[in-house]
Amino acid sequence: MDDSPGEDLKFFLKRRTDNMAIIGIDLGTTNSACGVWQDGAARLIENRHGDLLTPSVVGLDGGKNIIVGKTAKHRLMTHPDATVAVFKRLMGTKHEVELNDRRFSATELSAFVLKSLKEDAETYLGEAVEEAIISVPAYFNDNQRHATKQAGEIAGLKVRRLINEPTAAALAYGLHERKEGIFAVLDMGGGTFDVSVIEYFEGVMEVHASAGDNYLGGEDFLEALVSDFLARNDLEREQLTKQELQQLFESLEEVKCNINAPWPKRLALTLAGREIEFEASGEWFKTCVTPLLLRVRNPIEQALRDARIPLAEIEEVLLVGGATRMAIFRNAVGKLFGRIPSSHLDPDLAIAMGAAVQAGLKAKDRTLDDVVLTDVCPYTLGTEVVDPGGSGRAGYFLPIIERNSVVPASRVETLQTVENNQKQLQVNVYQGEHRLVEKNVFLGAIDVKVPPNKAGEETFDLRFSYDMNGLLEVDVKVNSTGTLINHVIEQSPGTLSAGELERSKERLAALKFHPREQEENRELLSRGEHLYSLYLGNERTMLGELLANFERVLDAQNATEITKARQQLKELLDAMEAGPLQ
């Protein structure tokens, strides 16, 4: 096909950048979604399959094609070596995932999801999209935020703002209901749990405090179920093949999602050569997840304490995130707050909607003129100092920006040398709440030259500036010489330097998405393959033949034939997916 019309179109779209839309993206652990502010309302954008939620799953197929979303999710079981999910957990770490002998960082994998969302938005809006607001868990640290921002850049999106997820949810809710007061927003997504205490008045959305747990989410509940299931059935994780494990995860995921149903679910699985029957009752579920539910309490208490707002003044408890659908979670929260939590908005979509509102704010949309958002820094930022008691030991944490200070925040602290003729200062930047730096998260270091002098005679001003995106800038000013060193914490573990970013972009440019029109076919094939792995005997044989046939039709590239065959296969798969239980 001739692709020059496409080039023309792109050129045309490029010229319209002055009023280009900014999209709001909820980049979730399990699912992602994207929205845009249009005509005075937040609108969510359907993806290529017509869904609002795109599973955050990335896979590689035989060639060098990237598969994202639902299609990839189906392939989790059939191609466990070439598909990956839950990579948001790895953001900001050096850990790399191997897909078919190619290695990807979490940043790159997230970039694929973002790119896919970007394309969906471009189709929906009919114009190029180059700017985005991306939501991150409030409790994401500096490294994780940088990694998220870089994922956006790799995907070709200029990230105009990182917005905290509970803040986004509250923004969506506040504008939706137009109700004034103080809310507690609890956001339990696939991987993270955040609590924010937020006040909405006179168009001002003021975050009083945020707290959270970066390792508490729906996936941890699932993990707890899997571990308990294996323990009860005397199985070791190592005994299972990747397929079996994935099958177990999927069945228990289904149990988790349907746990609100009054009857227990029967599982029949073949694991490690054994037929296992298991009755997943509500009781069993409860015992598995109780330890996790107990962990919900701490962040809530901390947020309320930091906000200095008594429990009685909380007017509403908002639940956001897929995992808050669990009745057991709602009950636990209800008990803690002494009231029934509300969820007026779809807990899966509220964050994307809030991100879309923020996009509208960023674009200075006239319909949002009377809305202002102020947020806080959810953790303490500080530096390493020598024991103030005088022992001379280093390793003590000096807070500079206290947690839950309103952002943008800029604080300065005057520090001094500790040795005679000290020629250099190593300013280590940490994030955390512990008195000792080793228990906190290392964000980066700056080396500063100072003129030799007596201990304590040389002083320098250390300024921390924390911006609206939750990114930290550090300035060091040596007072005797006036030297000023400005340093954005970029070279921290798990984030990429400018050069690495370019290389990453180039590397990923070699990988292609399937053309959109083929996407539906691919999705159907993966669904078929997924079903193939579930069934046995005659059905399996029949499915195998059908899928092979469908592939032949695809290869022939006859458009009408493909449409016909697709329709047939789809109906059949729909019928089979309905399953024997209903």
Added chain:
Amino acid sequence: MTAPWSVLEIAPTDDKREVKRAYARKLKQTRPDEDSVAFQQLHEAYKFACYLVENDLAIQDDTEDEALSGAGPEVLEALHSEPEEGVGDPQGQCQQDETPAATTAPPDFQYLLDHMDALLASKNDHYFVENWKAFEQDEHLLTEDFRTSLGDAVFARVIAHWKACEEQRNEPAMLRSAVLHYLDSIFGWSNRYYDLLYGYDYSAEDLEFLNDLKDYVPQQASKKFGVKGGAALHIEEKRKTGAALFDGEAESLPFVRGLAFVADVVLLALIVYPLDLLFGLSAQYDWPTVIFTLYVVLAPPCEASIWRATPGKRLLGLQALNKHRQRLSLTHAYLRAAVLWAMVGGVTYIDSLMPIDSLTVLFAVGVFGVYLQKSKGRFLNDAASFSLVSFARKPGP
């Protein structure tokens, strides 16, 4: 109108909703992502206004004749009366102590203290560091006596004010740590905290309170935290003072070193001579060999000791250091000695090969001299063994 109300652009009010409305209105003009400095000021003013409203302190601002309520009036009264009364509390004693200073001090002294009293008496002017800047604008502050006596007077007032607030349980009237920090940066209280504490005759009751303040002032207001230099740090060893006959320049160094060597040899000779008398050493060995051998064996441990010098060097105020200007390790010191004696051996060997002695010596001295010129007194063997000898005391100014 005073801060925070002027920032919010409303009259003092005890209605929280009105504060919020004003904040919202101002916030839409100063958005946090557009002007972060203005936003921070606005937010601080808003938080402070909320605080005043919540504690019923917003009204009766600086108009004292208005109907007063709560803890306010007593505090105002206490604050106003105390500086004048000046009896029985540290305030008064301080003022007595200062009277001589005050008489000699320029008239600004009293002006500044009055300014301070006014600030302390106001309901919330003292909250903002800017209002305290009058202190810094006074040029007399550059003279140390003025600064010290003013600092003491101010400190006494801070304590009196603190005490009054404590008694009234009037926390908002207390000075903010930012203000204390600022004052401390001018007057340097934290450096002479114990002078301040024990310089005056405080009653037992006052001391109890002062102990609380001690925890507060130095830690929150003035503790300067130190930062280490990391692994790459080279610290120049503190130079010892005293015990030096020569406050030398680099030019005199070779001469002084020669002198030190002679002193060492003499010292060794004094040790060896009794031995010779006892055991008859000179019958078996020649004198130079014995003394040189002893020097080679004994000098390095001396140089690696805390003296950093042989007794002769010590006497003349020299010390041997490594290139980081730190004490030599024992191995390094022996290495240094080995290099020196290898060189002496080398020269002797050449000398024995060639009959023209004077030429060799000239050649050796020539090379030596050229090197000395370049290295500012560092000998060839010092350079070869990565060490140096220098004066222990810094050359005079």
